[in-house]
Structure formats: C-alpha cells, structure tokens
Amino acid sequence: MDTNAVIDLMWVVICGILVFFMQAGFTLVEAGFARSKNAGNIIMKNLMDFCIGSVVFWAVGYSIMYGKSIGGLIGDPSQFFLFDSAADMHSLFFQTVFAATAATIVSGAIAERTKFTTYLIFSLLMTLIIYPISGSWVWNGDGWLAQMGFTDFAGSTVVHSVGGWAAFVAAALVGPRIGKYTDGKSNAIPGHNIMLGALGVFILWLGWFGFNPGSQLAITGDNAIAVTGVIITTNLAGAAGAIAALFLSWKLYGKPDISMTLNGVLAGLVGITAGCAAVSPLGAIIIGLICGVTVVFSIEFIDKKLKVDDPVGAVSVHGVCGALGTLLVGFFATDGGLFYGGGIDKLIVQATGVISIGAWAAGTAFVILFILKKTMGLRVTKEEEIDGLDIHEHGSNVYND
16 A cells, blocks of 8 residues: 555544544533433433444445445445445444444434433434435445535535434424423523533534545545645635624524523534535535524524424524535536525525435334334333433432432
C-alpha cells in the first residue's frame, strides 16, 4: 500500500473515531434535556445503540448497504459476513458509527416512558433493516437514487432524516409523558441539567468535523482542498443555525432561549450535511439560518399543534432539518442548483430522494413499532414512569443522593 493510500485510510479511521465520540454527545444532550430519574436509562440506550449496532451492521447491515446491488434497491444478501478483507475494515468502521447515529436519534424522542427491552429490539431492526436499505439507494454506487444524481454527501437524509422520521412515528405511537398535555395545553417538562445538554452539543459539533469531512473518504492530493472546504461550510452552518434560533427565540419568548439556541446549532449542522461539499460558504450560512429558524417553529408545531411529545426536539432537528437541508441543495449547489442557473432538475431529484426515504423510514418504523406495541408493549407502567425508569428498569439511580 502506497503512502497516500495509508494516509487516506488513517483519515477515515480518525474521522470515524470523531463520529463515535458523537455517541457521548447524544447521551449528554438527551440526559440533560430529560429528568434526572431517567438519566441512567438514557445512558443504557445510547450505549446499547452502538454495541448492538456494531455487531448487527458488521454481520448484515454493511452487506445490505454496500454489497452488490440488486436492482438498485438492496445489497446482495449472499454477501453477509463476507466483508472480512483488510481493505474493507476502515470503511466498515466509518459506516458503523454512522449507522449507530441513525439509531440513537430515536432514543431522544421517546425518552422517559419507553420499555428498555422493546427499545433494544427496535434499535437492532433500525440498524439491520431500515437504515442500510435506504442507505444503499444513495451511497451504493448502483443504488437507484445514486443513479438519478441524488446528492446527500454525508447524510442529512440518509442518516438524520431516517432517524428523525422513525423518531416521529415512535413518539406518536408511544404517546406523551404523563402530565405533558392537560386540557389541550402543552406543559413544559424541564430537563434536569442544561449544562450536560450544552456540553453534548459541543461534543456533537466537534464530531461533525469527522462526520462531514470524513465523508470525502480521502485527504491526499486535491481531496485536502475538498476536505477543508467541507470543514468551513459545516462550521458556518452550525454557527448560523445558532444565531438564527437565538434571535428568533428572543423575539418569540422575550428572552434568548438556551435550549432552542442549542438546537439551532444542531439544526444548522444537520441541514448542511447533505450539501457541505456542494455549496459555497455563503450558501452554507443561508442554509444554517433557514434551518435555525425552521427548527424553532417545527418544535413549537410538533409539540403544541400535533401534540407529539419529543423531549429533545429530535424530530425537528434531524427529521425536518435533515429533509430541508437536502432539498436546499437543489437551490444552493454551485453545480446544478436553481440559484446557479441549473434549473429545477436537481431540485426534483432531491425532493424525490427526501420523499421516498422519508416514506420508507416512517413506514417501516410504523410496521415494526405497531407490532411491538401489540405484542411486547412500548410503554412502561404509570407507576414506573412516575418513579423513573432508572430504578425500575435498571435497579439503580445515577444520582444516588
């Protein structure tokens, strides 16, 4: 193996490690935005998302996603367990941490009232079926969306929207937390430690510098220029998302809201993930601003109008802004975007991908969760929810005092 190949391989591995660290960020955000009596349950869900996902994605998911494509729809099932070549290991690791991210998104939306055993089964199936099949449509070179020219460089739709739409279905089926809605009014249930949530957002932001630039899959030669460009667009969109959410929440609530601003960061980062290699720095800022505004209104709409209880805003951040960011590539891509003289063809392709993957993720999640609801049940008992999942599901408390 020549020097450039070794450097490129190590680049992918290092970026994969950064994406793995995002699992800590998700854990902190979810735990901080939830109540202390459920922090241990949140730790366990995020931990097992990665542990189960690692084994399942190695055994089956990677083959479904990247094996020889059958009709552009799914990888060749006969290739299960066969990705043992040393040349594949860095790719397997990098894609495994992405798969774990998609599964973890669901955890936050159904926090504080979901059975641990049922969640583990859904997490397994998310990594086994839902994520890799739709992922193969885009990131397998022979996938039907890839052949159409669909652009999702690092996963606004492939990762984030898939997790977001599954999260929406899960939150709707499991139902709201006790006391969340009374007499048709939404009641705030504050998280127990916003500092943990903020630290989690900073960790996620750091991890995004592996998530997006690592998706270049190389750093030698001209790839270095592409990577640095992706770093800049990624960072600018996250910053712009925070600024937009800050000032909008200030206008709406009279004070600059901390949790909304934190979610604005994530919204901008999610939104730019599809087009981080396709848009200019100015385009990235605009995408970040749009997503930062959208996430505030989306959280309000889902909570107060749809009355779907999402404690961390996962559906809005990942589902809504993931889809929106992917669509915006059709406007802001410097090569083929509507605002750059490319017409509407690119936008139509982007919309096709967003709608089809959203329908797949929501539809399969509904079937799986509906079956689980009717068999094992999705929700803990009223007593268990009131006391906290830590003591009933795990026999301990994170905060013993």
